[in-house]
Each structure stands twice: as structure tokens, then as C-alpha cells.
Amino acid sequence: MTLSSRRTVPAPAFAVVPISLRELKAHCANCSMRELCLPVGLDKDAIRQLDEVVSTRVRLKKGQALYRTGDAFTALFAIRTGSCKTTVLAEDGREQVAGYHMLGDVIGMDGIGNDRHGCEAVALEDSEYCVMPFGDLAHLARDVPPLQRNLHRFLAREIARDQGVMLMLGSMRAEERLAVFLLNLSERYRERGYSATEFVLRMTREEIGSYLGLKLETVSRLFSRFQQEGLIQVQGRAIKILDAAALRQLLGQHC
Numbered sequence: 001m002t003l004s005s006r007r008t009v010p011a012p013a014f015a016v017v018p019i020s021l022r023e024l025k026a027h028c029a030n031c032s033m034r035e036l037c038l039p040v041g042l043d044k045d046a047i048r049q050l051d052e053v054v055s056t057r058v059r060l061k062k063g064q065a066l067y068r069t070g071d072a073f074t075a076l077f078a079i080r081t082g083s084c085k086t087t088v089l090a091e092d093g094r095e096q097v098a099g100y101h102m103l104g105d106v107i108g109m110d111g112i113g114n115d116r117h118g119c120e121a122v123a124l125e126d127s128e129y130c131v132m133p134f135g136d137l138a139h140l141a142r143d144v145p146p147l148q149r150n151l152h153r154f155l156a157r158e159i160a161r162d163q164g165v166m167l168m169l170g171s172m173r174a175e176e177r178l179a180v181f182l183l184n185l186s187e188r189y190r191e192r193g194y195s196a197t198e199f200v201l202r203m204t205r206e207e208i209g210s211y212l213g214l215k216l217e218t219v220s221r222l223f224s225r226f227q228q229e230g231l232i233q234v235q236g237r238a239i240k241i242l243d244a245a246a247l248r249q250l251l252g253q254h255c
Contacts, residue, residue, distance in 0.1 A: 056131045060123040068120045073111025082127025083202045086119045097211040124202040169213045177212040179250040201237040
């Protein structure tokens, strides 16, 4: 995909938090998520230039939308703290959860194709996002090949994620879908330096069901079953994985 060289300035409906010069200097260079975000592999000069592009942050309360379906696409957003879900409208008008995103993830790429967002991004908890105006980012990427490669990798990762979801919904049994979901979360938390076995589910059971293509009752039943079989321990939204190997065995040929 060719990156546009246009320069745009976002006009968000959320609360923009200006970054002071002191914060800006340390923004990407010292961010704990830099190895998972766009700065990965960039030298000091490239990171300095990227810092100049990432000049604002936005803070959202739980339930607030970062952008909505049909909004003009102006920027990508890196999740600095917190988490969010992306949703689309199904043909029957129901809201379908399309993705779960956590700190270090870059979102908003759904708008690159036609300059309009094709989904809605909603904060699952109080969150903060770094705003990366896409025109400025694409302009910089032309001069910094490693940054352009990173952008392409993120785009390729989104395509692979979509293919993975299609595989899950099209060929996996209900218990396999939940096992994949939990193991994926475990790995993502591990990559971010957190516990891979104990974490809090930010999505409700209903939202998890929407994401996995399962009914709420099925999700609740599977959580209970997994706990009874000693695979996990559940306390509200807190999850503790007790037997990751057994969860992987549930996947069979999909592992």
C-alpha cells in the first residue's frame, strides 16, 4: 500500500492534551512501549523527528469514543495507557466487536483506504493515546525508510489479524475460540512486561462473546467449564491461567 504524502491536521472531538517540551523530548525515546510501537528499531535522530510529529495526546474516560464510523481519517493513534475495543455494525444493525487493543498497539489504520474510519474505537478504561497525524507521518516515512518499514509491518499485522479472526470464526469450535483468546492475551501481556498468567479482562463477557462470535451464555458456560477443569481461575474479570499447556491442547490442529 502506498503511503500518502499529504499533510493533515486532525480536528478531534476528544480532549487534546498538549505535550510540554520536556515531555516531548522524552515521549518516544523513553516510552516503555517503544519496542512494540512505531519507534522500534529507529535511531536517535529518527526518533527525534518522530517526536516532533507526535505533538499531542488525548485522554479518554471509560466508554468515550476516540473516533466513530464515518469520521474523517486524519491520524493514527498509539495507545500509551489503557485499552480499547473497535466495533463495526453488522448487517442486522447489531454492534460487532472487531478488535481488542492494549497499550503499545497502533489503531486507526482502517481509515487509510478511503479517508474515513470504517469502525468505532471506544475506551474500555481510562486511557491515553498519542496522536500521529497521518500526513505528517507519511511525509516523514518517505525520508526515514525504517519508519516506513514499520508502518508497512503494522499494516501487514492488521491484515494477518483479520485473517486470524476469520479462521477462528469460520472453523474453530466454541472452546477453541475462548482458548485462543486467553492464550493470545497471555502472550500480549508477556510482550509488554506484565504477567502472562494473571490479568484483568477489560471486555465484558458479552463483548468477548461478540468478538468470538459466541452467545453470552456460551461464554459464561465455557469460563465455568475451564475453571472446573482446572485450566483457569476466575474471579470477576480477574483471570489466572493455571494450565496453559492444556489450553493449547484444546486447539488441536489449529495450535
